[in-house]
Amino acid sequence: MYVISGVTGHTGKVAAETLLSRGESVRVVVRDAAQGAAFAARGAEVAVADLGDADALARAFAGAKGAYVLLPPNLAAPDVFAWQAGLLAAFRSAAEAAALPHLVFLSSIGASQPSGTGPIVGVHRGEQVLRGLSRTRATFLRPGYFHENVAGSLGTLAEGKFVTFFPPDFPLPSAATRDIGALVATLLLEGPTEDGAVVELGSPVTPNETADAIGRITGRRPALVALPATEQAATLRGLGVPPPVAALFQEMTTAFIDGHIAWEPGRRHVASQTSIEEVLRGLLSQPRPSQAQS
Numbered sequence: 001m002y003v004i005s006g007v008t009g010h011t012g013k014v015a016a017e018t019l020l021s022r023g024e025s026v027r028v029v030v031r032d033a034a035q036g037a038a039f040a041a042r043g044a045e046v047a048v049a050d051l052g053d054a055d056a057l058a059r060a061f062a063g064a065k066g067a068y069v070l071l072p073p074n075l076a077a078p079d080v081f082a083w084q085a086g087l088l089a090a091f092r093s094a095a096e097a098a099a100l101p102h103l104v105f106l107s108s109i110g111a112s113q114p115s116g117t118g119p120i121v122g123v124h125r126g127e128q129v130l131r132g133l134s135r136t137r138a139t140f141l142r143p144g145y146f147h148e149n150v151a152g153s154l155g156t157l158a159e160g161k162f163v164t165f166f167p168p169d170f171p172l173p174s175a176a177t178r179d180i181g182a183l184v185a186t187l188l189l190e191g192p193t194e195d196g197a198v199v200e201l202g203s204p205v206t207p208n209e210t211a212d213a214i215g216r217i218t219g220r221r222p223a224l225v226a227l228p229a230t231e232q233a234a235t236l237r238g239l240g241v242p243p244p245v246a247a248l249f250q251e252m253t254t255a256f257i258d259g260h261i262a263w264e265p266g267r268r269h270v271a272s273q274t275s276i277e278e279v280l281r282g283l284l285s286q287p288r289p290s291q292a293q294s
């Protein structure tokens, strides 16, 4: 049996659905039992636990062959790294208490760097906390920049513009969340290898390629507006993003551009299966917020 958290979100939902479709036993972790109803209808067990509650999480992990955990986004936290530290302590304690054999943790490209990577510092610290457990071997899944982040930049399409803070031909290492969820299922089924194993996922996508894809879908290629990365924090603040978070995003963008955030040579690397165009087709068929982000 495999335990999957984040099943109302992008990656956990796909991981749980993939395992269930392969006939595997799954226990989903949700904050409210009603969130697990659709999975229960497909035969999954439902465990109610906050990811910061070590005791509830240990009960959720009991008897499992492996579990998937992530650090959910939390723009409201006054100190996001302190909030994440609480979750990481709970993951560690729960894995030990439940003698969980295998923990798959959603990390990120750039997680080998201790600083200068914006929000990715959080998953760097996660990898440090989650390795070296006595009864659990950890696998760190490091995807690239989510294709789905483009959702924040679709609001200006009505003005015929696609706004980015990356240079027009910058090959941004990128991955679709559905590929991440599918790889989570694969890694859980493979079982643990060495503790602290790293698996990377992604392929390059440039802003020009994204604008081309939008043009193919909508019949109107937007003008690409590539703003300097140094303007990102101010732009995000203007859109209501808390200043510390805006600063972290600018630091991350700058670190991608200068190569501080990059794939690590010699790591197991899986290429993207899902294109930016496939993800955009889904996003552009939904109502969208009128704001630019990435």
Ligand SMILES: NC(=O)c1ccc[n+]([C@@H]2O[C@H](COP(=O)([O-])OP(=O)(O)OC[C@H]3O[C@@H](n4cnc5c(N)ncnc54)[C@H](OP(=O)(O)O)[C@@H]3O)[C@@H](O)[C@H]2O)c1
Pocket (backbone or CB within 6 Å): 005, 006, 007, 008, 009, 010, 011, 012, 030, 031, 032, 035, 049, 050, 051, 052, 070, 071, 072, 073, 106, 107, 108, 109, 123, 143, 144, 145, 146, 149, 177
């Ligand atoms: N964006 C990127 O480019 C990028 C790149 C690399 C890695 N990452 C990592 O990917 C993460 C996001 O993954 P995702 O897109 O799959 O997440 P997501 O779609 O935002 O979903 C977050 C999930 O976590 C659950 N959750 C939130 N707080 C919880 C809590 N306290 N206890 C239990 N469950 C909780 C949510 O459930 P509810 O319905 O209860 O809220 C939801 O199911 C980021 O936080 C980052 O660590 C992101």
